[in-house]
Amino acid sequence: MKPRVGVSACLLGHPVRYDGDARPHAWIRDILPEYADLLPFCPETQAGLTVPRPAVQLVRKMNGEIIMRGVADQDLDVTGRMRFWMEQQESFVENLHALIFKSRSPSCGLGSTPVYSEAGAEVEQNQDGLFAAWVRHRFPDLLLFDDVFLDKSDAQAVFLSLLADKSGIDRRGS
Ligand code: SF4
16 A cells, blocks of 8 residues: 655645646656555635635734734634634544645745734744644654655655655554
8 A cells, every 4th residue: 555645736736726726746746646645635725715715824913823814805814714624634634644735835834934924024934834833733743845845856765765664664553
């Protein structure tokens, strides 16, 4: 049985971005299926947001809390909807060996997502998106990667090696 890898759906060519576009990644979409079963996920559409939809971004409030807010419509706050969906993803994520996230997304970014102040100034550049942060906190032993890492020299071989190790360990039950 192949290892199971969750992948941001837009990286597999699914047209689920806010603007109805996709961001297909050739190696992930065309080569990785030889080595792993890919399970697409899209936090925003699975949480019930439409395609197309208003663009959202992460905003750090004065009290330190991070919310997901509309870029143009600052009264649009989808944080509660996203958190409700995330809390239902335990069984999906616990059956994976790894996840590959789309970089810079307010939902999927893995240490690459910008955060804005309530006034709209960019104040951080390297946050996790809401879902990536939840996964990282809830499943600290999972292999987590993003599309930018996989474009680096030798990164794809490193990923496949770690994935083989991880799925082998799980099969041995340790
Ligand atoms: S980055 Fe994540 S939330 Fe955004 S379209 Fe891709 S899968 Fe969906």
